[in-house]
Amino acid sequence: MHSLLKTVLLALVASVVLLMAVLHSWPTRAYSTVDVRQRPGSGAERLLEDRLPDLDPSAGSIPYHVKENVAGLLARNGCVCEGERDGVNLPFAKLLFPRVSAHPLHTAFQPSQLDEMKRRRAKEYQGFQMRSQTPADLLIVAEANSPLQYPTQGVEVRPLKTILIPGLALRDLPRDVYTLNFSASLGTFNVAAEVEGVKVRGDGEMHMTLSSFLLPNLNRQLQFITYTNTLFHPSTADTVQLETEGHQALFTIKIRHGVTPKLYNTGSGDKEYNISALVTIATKTFLRYNKLQDLIDSIRLYYPTVTIVIADDSENPRVVSGPYIEHYIMPFGKGWFAGRNLAVSQVTTKYVLWVDDDFIFTANTKLEKLVDILEKTTLDLVGGAVREATGYTSTYRQTISIEAGEEDGDCLHMRRGFHHIIQGFPNCVVTDGVINFFLARTDKVRQVGFDPRLARVAHLEFFIDGLGSLHVGSCDDVIVNHATKIKLPWGQSESDKAYAKFRYPPASSDATRTKNGLLYFKNRFQCMTHN
Structure with missing residues (x-):
């Protein structure tokens, strides 16, 4: 009994000492409760609105003349997507004289779903604005x-x-x-x-x-x-x-907080670029193992030690192995953008080069040129050019702009073209979207990411999501070849037929509805125009 009492007293003393130590080490700063659901300092908006200088009452009687060529450049209170009328129906007219077409995006949903979809989208958009805006975005006018x-x-x-x-x-x-x-x-x-x-x-x-x-x-x-x-x-x-x-x-x-740097020790000297230390080549494959092997063989002719990362969602995956090759198996049909995410997630180099699995490297596929422009400019991503078997070469340069709308959403406008030529790089321009052959800063690609819900039809959606955060360029003197897609029906293999079934769904398919539905809800667009 005496031994038990002694044990209890010792435990009590130890508990008191421990409690005192915890209280002594407890931070003395008083913690306040902050409502993180709202923007801190939102009261400043009302203060600023009250202080915005009123227009001189006498100014209303002073006449003025509107310059339509300038006033027309200003943003309106709403937006409309308008297409161009079809012209003369001549052979190759659409290719030679592309016209702007307009597409409403709410048609991705059933009419019975639309009102509820609008309500949920408005609620999500309100939350997005609260998270993304701060008092630093408010207009401040310095009084005279x-x-x-x-x-x-x-x-x-x-x-x-x-x-x-x-x-x-x-x-x-x-x-x-x-x-x-x-x-x-x-x-x-x-x-x-x-x-x-x-x-x-x-x-x-x-x-x-x-x-x-x-x-x-x-x-x-x-x-x-x-x-x-x-x-x-x-x-x-x-x-x-x-x-x-x-x-x-x-x-x-x-x-x-200050931005935490993420630096890459490439180990390369100043005189020439060590491409193997700077670049990882990433691709997504599905069924086309013969074309994938042709791609690998062509890469090894010019870059024998560059790491190649392959994401594969084939139903019956085959082993793809070799030096500097990483092959990752996904669930069957997981999808195009999910595969991009997986491949990019495994990249450990400063830059990632994205290629399709049916590309062929040639003597014109100079990755050093793409590395050079990223090293010497503020660009985050630079595309090259893809040459078809016919000799036609495409950069697929796209300018992307968003016109502010009202409750129905904004208007998305995409046009072929670019903004300006880059000084010191006469073959390169600044644009907003490029072809499926590009070199990019790995961290920036991860920051934007690829929406895995886009499984079968997607490309420019990545650049739409990255608008405002990706600085994009395009160079037409770095060229990769594209394996021919022109095959007569009796010349197609079973894998070719299976691939085409998944890759090219009809416009009325679920893949197209999913794509338009995401543009409508996730990106809050009401419509889009493109040429």
């Missing part, structure tokens, strides 16, 4: 003749850290006492040093006031104003309000 000097951009703080606010000053005004008020919603103000003759009230709070009889002393104090972020968010912005008698100013402080 303000004596306040303040930073208009470039102020940034890491979450829960402190910075000095640069560029603050008050210009001379005829007054007895100079007063300056600071307000914020996601952080507090303080002074890193105290200047004689300046009174500070509210230091360490979201609202702070400085006052002084001496303007030089006040301006000296403004050099030591600090801002500390107190409400954690990994990427947002705080709107700071600066006010003196009769004058106000607003500026934003970005709150975000």
